[in-house]
Amino acid sequence: MTAQLDTYPQAVRDAVARTREVVSALHAELPRWGLVVWTAGNVSQRVVVDPAAGPGEHDLLVIKPSGVTYDELTPEAMVVCDLDGELVDGERSPSSDTAAHAYVYRNMPEVGGVVHTHSTYATAWAARGEEVPCVLTMMADEFGGPIPIGPFALIGDDSIGRGIVETLRGSRSPAVLMRNHGPFTIGKDAKAAVKAAVMCEEVARTIHVARQLGEPLPIAQADVDSLYDRYQNVYGR
Numbered sequence: 001m002t003a004q005l006d007t008y009p010q011a012v013r014d015a016v017a018r019t020r021e022v023v024s025a026l027h028a029e030l031p032r033w034g035l036v037v038w039t040a041g042n043v044s045q046r047v048v049v050d051p052a053a054g055p056g057e058h059d060l061l062v063i064k065p066s067g068v069t070y071d072e073l074t075p076e077a078m079v080v081c082d083l084d085g086e087l088v089d090g091e092r093s094p095s096s097d098t099a100a101h102a103y104v105y106r107n108m109p110e111v112g113g114v115v116h117t118h119s120t121y122a123t124a125w126a127a128r129g130e131e132v133p134c135v136l137t138m139m140a141d142e143f144g145g146p147i148p149i150g151p152f153a154l155i156g157d158d159s160i161g162r163g164i165v166e167t168l169r170g171s172r173s174p175a176v177l178m179r180n181h182g183p184f185t186i187g188k189d190a191k192a193a194v195k196a197a198v199m200c201e202e203v204a205r206t207i208h209v210a211r212q213l214g215e216p217l218p219i220a221q222a223d224v225d226s227l228y229d230r231y232q233n234v235y236g237r
């Protein structure tokens with residue numbers, strides 16, 4: 001039996017309200033950065049039930065309602081689910097990718113935000129099943145190496161989520177290109193995952209253009225490591 005939101009402590013309900021505001025606002029970034037057409041993308045954020053205890057199996061997630069265009073999204077329209085993807089609060093059905101988002105949260109406690117788009121260049125790399133090589137300093141900064149390819153998986157059960165986790169566990173990348181489908185990104189929160197989606201599309205496009213002019217040059221692994229360490233630990237501090 002899925003507990004309804006009004007059975008949760010007030011502190012959780014307050015955290016859900018804040019998360020609805022964040023997730024609703026971040027959905028506007030998807031069309032803003034040219035990452036989606038129509039409704040073909042979604043953002044979620046983990047709602048930690050007990051911040052003092054950190055992420056847990058009783059956490060909730062907030063995600064967009066399925067099939068709703070971005071100009072119609074409001075905080076109130078956001079849907080709340082448990083980490084099994086079961087509806088806890090919401091007038092509409094949750095995103096069709098909720099199972100994938102929930103699987104990531106269950107299996108990667110360090111992840112606080114998940115994004116899925118069908119952005120053109122990243123999805124073109126996914127269609128070909130080829131990882132995006134780390135040939136730009138911006139890639140070393142944000143991805144710490146190539147953007148990996150995840151397995152082909154049908155929507156509707158844990159298959160996509162399992163493919164995301166199995167691929168990203170072995171990579172520094174916050175983005176994975178699910179073969180024949182498109183990018184999924186993760187982050188410490190939804191904003192970080194949206195940034196990863198924006199940067200994933202940017203480097204996929206740039207490297208595609210570079211490939212039209214010739215073979216891009218590799219970056220030595222030691223330099224990739226140095227760039228990644230600086231960007232992740234120094235940049236913007």
Ligand SMILES: O=C(CO)[C@@H](O)[C@@H](O)COP(=O)(O)O
Nearest residue numbers: 039040041042066067095096
């Ligand atoms: O990729 C797919 C469907 O194949 C979904 O991500 C996309 O249509 C968005 O669906 P939702 O509107 O989030 O349910």
